[in-house]
Structures are given as C-alpha cells and as structure tokens.
Amino acid sequence: MDLSALFSLANKVAIITGASKGIGFGIAEIFAAAGAKVVISSRKQEALDEMATQLREKGYEVAAIACNVGRMEEMDNLVKQTIEKYGQIDILVNNAAVNPVFGPVHNTTPEAFDKIMDVNVKAPFHLMNLCFPYLRASSGASVINISSIGGISPEQGLGIYSVSKAALISLSKVYAKEWGDHKIRVNTICPGLIQTKFSEALWSNDKIMEHMMKALPIKRVGTSEEIGAMALFLASKASSYTTGATLTADGGFTI
Structure with a gap:
C-alpha cells in the first residue's frame, strides 16, 4: 500500500484563513509539504509575505492574499484572486477567529458579541458559500473548520467565544449533510490548549x-504541527469516508 499517496495533496489548492501564524501557519506548512498549492490569508499582507517567503525557501508553492474575514468584500476578493492564480479550490480551512474579551459573560458588550459571531461563525458560512462552485467541481473537496474544545463544553472566561465555536460545530454538521450529494466533505477540529499567540492569555x-x-x-x-497533522488527515484521501465529524486534539482534556 502506498501510504504517501493516501496522504498526498498533490494537484490540490487549499485556502487557509488566519494563516500568518499559529495553527493556521502550522496547517499551511504541512499541506504544502504534502504537495498542495497553498493560499495563506490573514489581515496583514506584510506578515503574510514574510511567512510565504519562509515556505517558498523550502520549495513549496504558496500564495499570500490579505483578507479580513470580518469584511464580506475581502472574502470575495480572496476567492477571486485564488481562482485567477490557480483556477481551482479543493480545500478550505476556516481557521481565522477572534476573542476580544476574557472574563464573565455578563461583561461582554453587544459590540464584542457581534464581532465574535461575525468572524467566528458568519465568515466561515460566507466563505464556504463563495467556495461552493469550485469545491463542487473538485475530485476531492474538503472543508475543515477549526473550532475549539470550548465549543464542546464552555471554557471559563471565554463565554461568547465558546458559544461561537459551538455554533461552528453545528454549522459544519449542517453543511456536511447538505453537501454530501456534491461530494464535499465538511469536518471540524477542536483544539485544546495549543501554544500560540492567540491562546497566550491561557498558557x-x-x-x-x-x-x-x-x-x-x-x-x-499542544503544538500547531499536531493540529496540522490532523488537518492533513481530513484534507486527504485518508479520510474519504469521514464527514460531519468533530475531532478533538486536546491531550485528553474532554475525556
């Protein structure tokens, strides 16, 4: 059995949001190593260019396209530029997220609530819809949404963030059911405590x-690379019979 072919992403194009650092960059590097053409995206072009250079120096095919997923028009541009450059989209990883508050849920302002839900739930919804025509045309389409163990059981101090991540799990299951006929798989990863800048307030x-x-x-x-390895499984043929799944990578915290 050729295991390298089972986990290969050769001839695939992947969009990864929130990919200039942390979990998103860890996924991007592993996808690129597996042969994918990777589009990394985050808000700041300068940071993206720096990380893209690092990957290109390793011989990987990478494009860097700035996109604030809190703005609908920028997501439209992300998809448009990806198609102009590569002509296809096979894999979408919705990793970008925000959590502007840490503390009791009753202290969360309506403005913070809206920002969290817009970026963590509405943006994946919109980007999946934008990518749908291209995913439907792919021979091995996969969407991977990065949730959190807070989406399974609320984390202290992360109330509305946990609510948004629970909603993302549910959204993923809805799409998995509806897109099965189109041969598009949709799965969710729930990381635990991973050492990234985003989670620094915790670790x-x-x-x-x-x-x-x-x-x-x-x-x-945990490490970003460990989330990247799980994402590779979900993006590749190795998980061809897996959709609607919610996989944890949390050191056993949710046992």
Whole structure:
C-alpha cells in the first residue's frame, strides 16, 4: 500500500484563513509539504509575505492574499484572486477567529458579541458559500473548520467565544449533510490548549496552567504541527469516508 499517496495533496489548492501564524501557519506548512498549492490569508499582507517567503525557501508553492474575514468584500476578493492564480479550490480551512474579551459573560458588550459571531461563525458560512462552485467541481473537496474544545463544553472566561465555536460545530454538521450529494466533505477540529499567540492569555497564566495540567492525561501544551497533522488527515484521501465529524486534539482534556 502506498501510504504517501493516501496522504498526498498533490494537484490540490487549499485556502487557509488566519494563516500568518499559529495553527493556521502550522496547517499551511504541512499541506504544502504534502504537495498542495497553498493560499495563506490573514489581515496583514506584510506578515503574510514574510511567512510565504519562509515556505517558498523550502520549495513549496504558496500564495499570500490579505483578507479580513470580518469584511464580506475581502472574502470575495480572496476567492477571486485564488481562482485567477490557480483556477481551482479543493480545500478550505476556516481557521481565522477572534476573542476580544476574557472574563464573565455578563461583561461582554453587544459590540464584542457581534464581532465574535461575525468572524467566528458568519465568515466561515460566507466563505464556504463563495467556495461552493469550485469545491463542487473538485475530485476531492474538503472543508475543515477549526473550532475549539470550548465549543464542546464552555471554557471559563471565554463565554461568547465558546458559544461561537459551538455554533461552528453545528454549522459544519449542517453543511456536511447538505453537501454530501456534491461530494464535499465538511469536518471540524477542536483544539485544546495549543501554544500560540492567540491562546497566550491561557498558557501564560500559572493558575490556569496548574488547573489544566491536573485535568490533562497528556500533561503538556499542544503544538500547531499536531493540529496540522490532523488537518492533513481530513484534507486527504485518508479520510474519504469521514464527514460531519468533530475531532478533538486536546491531550485528553474532554475525556
């Protein structure tokens, strides 16, 4: 059996949002190593160009297209530029997310609520719809939505963020059911505590870390590469009979 072919992304084009650092960049590097043409996207072109250069120096095919997923017109442009450059979209990873508040849910302002839901739920919804005609034309289409263990059970201090991630899990299942006839698979990854800039408020807090380490069967913080490896499984032929799944990579925290 040729396992390299099973996990190959050769001749595939992947869009990854929130990909200038952290989990998004970890996924981008692994996809590129697996042979995909990777479109990395985040808000700042300068940061994207820097990371794209790093990947190109390793011999990977990468395009860097700035996009603030909180703005509908910028997502339209992301898809348009991807098609102009590569002519196809086979894989979409909705990784971009925001969490502007940390604390009791009753302190969350309506403005913060709207921002969280717009970026974490509405943006994946809109981008999936924009990519639909191209995913439908693919011979192996896969959508991967990055949720959180907070979407399974609310995390303290991350109330509305947890609500948004629960909504993303449900949204993924809806699309998985409706898009099965179009041969488009839609799955969700729920990372636990991963050492990224986004989660620094958690892993840099000694009190939170002490609580987490007591609860974790695997007593360490996870890495972006470990999320990238799970995403590769979901993007490749290895998961060809998997859709609507919610996979955790959390060191056993949700057991």
